[in-house]
Amino acid sequence: MFINRINRGQLITGLALSWACIFAFISCQKNEAGTEIPQDKTYTFQRPDNFPPPTYTFENNPVTEEGFKLGRKLFHDPILSRDGSVSCNNCHIQAVAFADAQQHPLSIGVDNRIGKRNAPPLTNLAFMKEFFWDGGVTHLDFTSVNAIEADFELDESLANVVRKLNGKPEYPPLFKEAFGIDSITSPYLLQALSQFMVLMVSSNSKYDKYVRGEAGGQLTARELEGRQIFQLKCGSCHSGELFSDFSYRNNGINSDFTNDLGRALITEQESDNGKFRVPSLRNVARTSPYMHNAKFWTLKEVLDHYDNGVKDSPTLDPLLKNNSKPGIELTEEEKEKIIDFLQTLSDFEFIADSRFFQQD
Numbered sequence: 359m360f361i362n363r364i365n366r367g368q369l370i371t372g373l374a375l376s377w378a379c380i381f382a383f384i385s386c387q388k389n390e391a392g393t394e395i396p397q398d399k400t401y402t403f404q405r406p407d408n409f410p411p412p413t414y415t416f417e418n419n420p421v422t423e424e425g426f427k428l429g430r431k432l433f434h435d436p437i438l439s440r441d442g443s444v445s446c447n448n449c450h451i452q453a454v455a456f457a458d459a460q461q462h463p464l465s466i467g468v469d470n471r472i473g474k475r476n477a478p479p480l481t482n483l484a485f486m487k488e489f490f491w492d493g494g495v496t497h498l499d500f501t502s503v504n505a506i507e508a509d510f511e512l513d514e515s516l517a518n519v520v521r522k523l524n525g526k527p528e529y530p531p532l533f534k535e536a537f538g539i540d541s542i543t544s545p546y547l548l549q550a551l552s553q554f555m556v557l558m559v560s561s562n563s564k565y566d567k568y569v570r571g572e573a574g575g576q577l578t579a580r581e582l583e584g585r586q587i588f589q590l591k592c593g594s595c596h597s598g599e600l601f602s603d604f605s606y607r608n609n610g611i612n613s614d615f616t617n618d619l620g621r622a623l624i625t626e627q628e629s630d631n632g633k634f635r636v637p638s639l640r641n642v643a644r645t646s647p648y649m650h651n652a653k654f655w656t657l658k659e660v661l662d663h664y665d666n667g668v669k670d671s672p673t674l675d676p677l678l679k680n681n682s683k684p685g686i687e688l689t690e691e692e693k694e695k696i697i698d699f700l701q702t703l704s705d706f707e708f709i710a711d712s713r714f715f716q717q718d
């Protein structure tokens with residue numbers, strides 16, 4: 359069956375935008391009801407008070423309004439793909455915190471090729487040191503090279519994208535405005551995309567407002583109980599304000615890793631077989647499906663996995679091995695409370711933030 363990629367991409371973008379509008383409407387209503395929305399509409403990076411220091415090298419690529427807007431245009435432009443059919447926002451959709459909202463588990467690229475992995479949400483990238491499920495990329499600027507050149511994503515060479523951009527009249531003046539250059543080169547292409555992505559800071563969930571003692575941050579008794587259980591049973595790996603210690607671990611999804619070795623692909627150590635980066639859980643109630651291989655569709659399934667489904671193997675994380683049966687013991691009520699807590703991590707201001715909307 360032949361599916362027209364462009365039409366589908368446009369459809370999905372349209373869908374995402376209409377969701378975003380719905381959420382914008384909800385936040386407007388909240389606003390009218392008197393809840394303060396501290397949304398900062400400027401184009402400078404700001405560290406939220408409850409976040410760690412950023413890791414991104416802003417000194418080499420300071421964010422400007424022109425650079426951000428150029429990055430935004432590139433992020434939405436299928437010119438970055440070999441046949442002009444796929445753009446970054448095909449797989450990274452704002453309405454779901456820039457994860458992949460399509461109704462298939464793994465991301466689909468040029469020629470409908472299916473990758474092996476689930477597209478992660480793009481949030482708080484300015485605070486991460488390593489990228490991708492296996493940490494194979496160590497600077498944000500290089501994540502875009504990977505996306506452009508991967509045969510199951512955009513399947514295009516960086517050099518050819520640069521050639522196409524130089525040949526499209528609207529782009530050279532935009533690069534000139536953003537970077538003062540007369541001819542587009544690849545480092546500036548990557549830097550523009552990074553300027554767009556580093557401002558994707560998600561820090562205005564109900565949970566954040568609770569932590570910072572702001573209006574709108576009242577957690578219910580159940581949510582608070584859920585938080586306690588979460589801290590006890592999940593918090594050693596999903597730790598800190600980003601809900602990840604950014605280590606690589608095997609949480610028992612598989613016991614046979616031939617399909618995807620995970621971290622071992624980078625380190626070539628057998629002891630890293632089947633280990634993947636502990637993902638941040640911000641906006642997790644919106645970013646289904648879950649895990650590197652998109653194995654689960656609901657948070658209930660994830661919790662059932664930790665309780666009952668953890669597969670033992672030599673590299674299974676020691677934290678999940680302790681018991682007579684591998685995993686984390688959880689009652690049904692504990693699972694429900696954890697899910698209630700995880701829902702407080704949804705940041706509706708972020709997914710409705712119009713700075714990230716496609717403009718043209």
Ligand code: HEC
Nearest residue numbers: 445446449465466467475476477478489490491501505511
């Ligand atoms: C075909 C779907 C697809 C497209 C198109 C795509 N991505 Fe991705 N993206 C993915 C997948 C899948 C991963 C995870 C890859 C991995 O872990 O090996 C990913 C990972 C990333 C990450 C790392 C996030 C993290 O938490 O480590 C960034 C940043 C990113 N993509 C940016 C982009 C940009 C910029 C573009 C456009 C130039 C783009 N992506 C296009 C599917 C896609």
Ligand code: HEC
Nearest residue numbers: 591592595607609611634635636637648649650660675677
């Ligand atoms: C031993 C460390 C560890 C513990 C403890 C742990 N996790 Fe995880 N978690 C991981 C790793 C590693 C992954 C990614 C695994 C993969 O994709 O193969 C993950 C993935 C997830 C995901 C999927 C997120 C996404 O974006 O795909 C959710 C949700 C999750 N964990 C919730 C929890 C909850 C709730 C608990 C407590 C009941 C918990 N985790 C305990 C390490 C851990």
